[in-house]
Amino acid sequence: MELELTYPSGVQYYSSVPNPEGISGSLFKVPDLLPGLNAVVIVKTKVSGNVNDEKKLTAKLHYSLANFNSEFIKDAQASIKLVASDLLLEVSGPTTANNGQLLMYTVHYHNNSDQELKNARVEMTYPDGFEFASATPAPDIGSNVWNMPSIGVNGDGNITIQGSFKSASPGESKTMTADLKVLGDNGDYNSQKTASFNTAFANLPLLVTQELYTSNSNGVVKPGDALEFQVKYQNNAATAATAVNVLVTINSKAVDLSSLSAEGGTVSNNTILWNASGVPQLENLAPSESGQLSFRLKIKDPAVKDSTTNLTLASTIKIKANEYESYFPGNELDLKISSPLKIDTRVDYSLGELPPKVGKSTTYKVRLALSNYSNDYQDGTLTAFIPLGPSGFVQGSPTPAEAPNVDFDSSTGKLTWRVKSLPAYTGIFSEPKVLEFSVKLSPSASQAGSSPVLVKDIAFAATDSFTSQAVQVTASNLATTDLFGQDDYAKGEVQK
Numbered sequence: 394m395e396l397e398l399t400y401p402s403g404v405q406y407y408s409s410v411p412n413p414e415g416i417s418g419s420l421f422k423v424p425d426l427l428p429g430l431n432a433v434v435i436v437k438t439k440v441s442g443n444v445n446d447e448k449k450l451t452a453k454l455h456y457s458l459a460n461f462n463s464e465f466i467k468d469a470q471a472s473i474k475l476v477a478s479d480l481l482l483e484v485s486g487p488t489t490a491n492n493g494q495l496l497m498y499t500v501h502y503h504n505n506s507d508q509e510l511k512n513a514r515v516e517m518t519y520p521d522g523f524e525f526a527s528a529t530p531a532p533d534i535g536s537n538v539w540n541m542p543s544i545g546v547n548g549d550g551n552i553t554i555q556g557s558f559k560s561a562s563p564g565e566s567k568t569m570t571a572d573l574k575v576l577g578d579n580g581d582y583n584s585q586k587t588a589s590f591n592t593a594f595a596n597l598p599l600l601v602t603q604e605l606y607t608s609n610s611n612g613v614v615k616p617g618d619a620l621e622f623q624v625k626y627q628n629n630a631a632t633a634a635t636a637v638n639v640l641v642t643i644n645s646k647a648v649d650l651s652s653l654s655a656e657g658g659t660v661s662n663n664t665i666l667w668n669a670s671g672v673p674q675l676e677n678l679a680p681s682e683s684g685q686l687s688f689r690l691k692i693k694d695p696a697v698k699d700s701t702t703n704l705t706l707a708s709t710i711k712i713k714a715n716e717y718e719s720y721f722p723g724n725e726l727d728l729k730i731s732s733p734l735k736i737d738t739r740v741d742y743s744l745g746e747l748p749p750k751v752g753k754s755t756t757y758k759v760r761l762a763l764s765n766y767s768n769d770y771q772d773g774t775l776t777a778f779i780p781l782g783p784s785g786f787v788q789g790s791p792t793p794a795e796a797p798n799v800d801f802d803s804s805t806g807k808l809t810w811r812v813k814s815l816p817a818y819t820g821i822f823s824e825p826k827v828l829e830f831s832v833k834l835s836p837s838a839s840q841a842g843s844s845p846v847l848v849k850d851i852a853f854a855a856t857d858s859f860t861s862q863a864v865q866v867t868a869s870n871l872a873t874t875d876l877f878g879q880d881d882y883a884k885g886e887v888q889k
Contacts, residue, residue, distance in 0.1 A: 394423035396434055399451040405578050407437040423454070441577035443584045446475045479506035481549075482515075482573045484590035491595055492561040492724055495526060498590065500571045503549035510544040512576035513585075515552060520567040526555040559725035563596045563629075598630040601639055601712040601723035606687070613729045613860045614706065616647070616766070617694035622726075624667075626712055627683035634714035637675040639667040641688060645706040647696035647730055655688035678714070695766060696730050702817045703859045704730040704767050729860045732768035732817065736761060736775075736853055736868040739877050743831060748884045749845075749873055754835045756787065759848055759871060762827045763812065764820020770864070773812035773855035777848050779832055780806055790831035799828065808848075815855060834873065836887040844874040844885045 398419050400406065406418025411434065414420040423432050440448055453468045486498035500517070504510050517537040519525065525536040530552065533540040539552055558567055570589040574582035605614075606621040614620060624641070628634045643653065643663045653660050657671035665688050669676035674684050696704050706728040711720035738761055745755035761775065779785045783803040791799045798811040810828050819826055832847050851868040874885030 394425065394432075394454060394456040396421040396423050397453040397455065398436065399453075400438065401448050401450070402579055403440060403442040403446070403577055403583070404448050404450065405439045405441075407439050409434065409436040423456075439578075440473070440475065441575065441579075441583055442475050446583075448473050448475070479504075480510070480573060480586045481505055482571060482586040482588040484569055484571050484588045486569065486590050487592055489593050489595050490558070491563070491597060492558050492722060495555055495557050496592065498554045498556075498569050500552040500554070500588075501549065502544070502573055502586075504544045504546060507546060509546060510548075510575060511542065513541045513544055514574050514576075514582060515539045515541070516572045516574060516582075517554065518570040518572065519556075520569065522558050522560045523567065523569075524557050524559060526557065528552060528554045558592075558594065559727075561594045562602060562724060563594050563600055566591050566593045568592075596629050597721045598628070598717065599626070599634060599637070599712045599714060599721045600629055601626045601710055601721070603641065603708060603710045603723060603726060605726065605728070611862075612727070613731050613862055614692055615731050616692050616696040616733060618692045619652075619689065620692070621687060621689045622708065624686040624688070624710065625683065626678075626686070628678040628680055630716075631680055632716065633680065634678040634716055635676065636669065636715045637678050637712065638714070638720075639675070639686065639710070639712050640720070641665045642709045643690065643706070644709075645704070645730075646701065647692050647704045648706060649691045649693045652691035653688070654690075655686065657686065658688065692730060695733075697767065700818055700822055702767050702769070706730060730767065731860055731862065731864070732766040732770070732857060734770070734815075734853060734855070734864060734866045735764045735820070736851060736866055737764070737820075737825065738762075738848075738851065738868050738871055738875075740847060740871050740873075740875050741877050742879075745833075746888075748886055748888050749834055749836050750888045751836050751838050751841055754833055755873075756831055756833050757847055757873075757876075758790075758829060758831050760827065760829050761810070761851070761868075762820065762825040763815060763853060764825045765815055765817065766821060767817055768857050768859040769817050770815040770855040771813070771858050773815050773853065775810040775812055775828070775851070775853040777808045777851040778806045779808060779848055780846055781832055781834055782806075785832050785834070787831035787833055790829075792827060792829045795828050799830070812853070812855070838889075840887045841889045843887055844872045845887065846870050846872045 421434050449470055449472045451470050453466055455466055457464050481503035483501045487496055490496055500515060532538055568589050568591050572584050573586040574584050577583045603622055603624050606623045626639055650663055655665045658665040658667045667686055708726040710723035713720040741758045743756040743758050746753040749755040786801045800809045815826055834845060849870040852865060854865040856863055876885055
């Protein structure tokens with residue numbers, strides 16, 4: 394008889410009685426059994442996985458009966474469900490707050506088991522709107538992962554995290570979640586314990602909020618954009634608020650401050666103040682009474698004239714009244730400013746007939762130049778089509794530095810240029826990213842009198858590293874009449 398064990402992922406052989414055949418613990422010799430006798434195999438395993446994972450062990454007994462030549466198989470299965478490790482994990486912090494505060498959260502962990510915990514980590518999941526400021530100790534990965542090579546028996550520790558919820562609205566609740574994980578044998582981290590903590594944002598006596606009016610920008614705006622913001626205010630107290638002031642402050646070197654305007658508000662440099670002098674309702678705001686304001690501004694184009702990268706527009710707002718000593722903060726808007734991309738194109742005559750002639754060949758040099766402004770781009774690819782047949786693209790002609798990144802599919806006429814990265818201000822404060830290559834035109838009789846297209850459907854796609862937006866720009870088709878430095882249109886027409 395022979396016993397075969399199949400271990401699922403996360404289950405590792407540790408020891409057994411009797412010893413297995415080989416070191417994997419999957420095959421055991423079983424002695425012959427007379428009628429009425431039995432045999433026992435005891436196997437110890439180490440199991441790793443997430444809480445509530447189910448692990449199933451399969452056993453197969455291969456045997457034959459006396460006086461039979463056939464082999465028989467009997468199988469059986471047993472399942473176990475993983476429960477939480479004997480670990481303590483807690484998250485603590487402020488139960489209530491306002492969106493102007495710097496908040497501190499503490500994650501406490503303790504190993505209550507009788508075994509050392511190796512290759513552990515604490516991983517935080519931050520809710521939307523949380524702005525990480527600092528942590529002690531500093532994270533090992535990003536702003537939310539702390540690695541711990543070992544947590545001894547009765548070992549413990551604390552992680553403190555500071556941050557804010559500037560965009561939170563009163564009445565909202567935000568949940569911080571901590572996950573204690575352990576590295577499994579399969580290379581994945583398995584969750585052992587999870588803890589969370591809620592913070593509620595209080596309804597302040599005076600409420601003020603701001604938002605970008607009719608925005609589909611997902612927090613990203615463009616140079617040249619004219620933006621309108623809507624402000625809402627309300628008295629949540631049981632008594633009237635007198636001499637109410639609403640103050641907005643704009644911080645961005647990309648904003649044209651001369652465009653900053655607000656009906657009923659007083660503009661001073663980068664601030665707007667509304668009070669009873671321009672909005673009579675603010676002289677005495679009754680309980681539960683509310684109102685709306687608005688302001689407008691424009692992003693400069695280009696956004697800046699220096700080499701500043703990763704530009705933003707931050708707008709803060711606050712409100713006060715005579716009945717309160719200080720301002721109450723509203724939500725903060727942080728808008729990212731995108732970086733325009735540009736494709737410059739050029740066609741030069743190289744050799745052959747000019748103007749092009751039926752039955753003769755003309756070679757042109759094509760130049761594609763990429764430039765951008767304030768943000769880095771990554772994963773860039775430029776594609777174009779050369780509608781001149783399989784021999785239209787001159788092999789070996791691409792710019793030597795870019796040649797390894799260029800592919801041409803002769804069956805489709807598609808040219809692919811893998812640009813990869815495009816640093817900020819490429820083509821502005823540094824040379825543009827350039828690809829040059831040659832194309833050959835051999836006109837047919839049917840093309841006489843026409844201006845054939847040499848390159849068409851030129852498009853560049855990449856990801857803005859700062860805004861995380863996928864961006865695509867295109868350029869016009871290039872024809873024989875687009876010859877650089879040639880004012881005579883007829884020099885681009887095919888002659889008989």
